[in-house]
């Protein structure tokens with residue numbers, strides 16, 4: 001009954017866009033972009049589109065104030081988590097959850113033959129898993145009770 005959901009399914013729905021910053025951008029500039037777009041992470045990309053890491057709220061929280069650094073003079077390249085833990089479009093969301101849990105990351109860049117084609121977050125993955133489970137439960141209810149189950153319930 002469980003239908004496999006792939007990273008490509010998520011990207012098809014949410015879009016292939018991604019927000020990134022060069023490694024020499026300041027943490028402050030990155031935080032401004034994150035606040036403006038209401039996202040919790042940015043992909044760190046070198047000129048030419050090479051992914052070199054991920055800069056997240058977690059990186060900022062742990063590596064700036066606590067280490068006596070300033071967000072205006074510290075670069076994203078100094079703070080980013082690298083190398084990036086990434087996935088491919090063919091990967092199953094269950095495998096993404098395992099990667100996120102094992103590596104303590106909430107954002108996974110999506111690479112297709114080495115090229116960045118998007119990003120999936122923990123909210124994307126959990127949202128899709130919940131919707132999939134709800135659909136499975138609904139199918140099972142119909143299977144157990146017959147297709148007219150909702151009509152019979154309404155008639156009670």
Ligand SMILES: NC(=O)c1ccc[n+]([C@@H]2O[C@H](COP(=O)([O-])OP(=O)(O)OC[C@H]3O[C@@H](n4cnc5c(N)ncnc54)[C@H](O)[C@@H]3O)[C@@H](O)[C@H]2O)c1
Pocket residue numbers: 014017018019020038039040041042043106107119120121122123124127
């Ligand atoms: N309703 C939904 O389908 C849905 C999906 C994702 C997140 N959320 C909610 O948003 C909140 C925070 O979500 P989160 O912890 O997953 O992280 P988040 O705030 O970083 O992500 C929010 C959305 O922005 C996207 N995003 C994040 N970084 C991006 C980037 N650099 N470039 C392009 N897109 C980017 C994510 O893929 C996700 O769709 C949670 O409350 C979560 O429940 C809801």
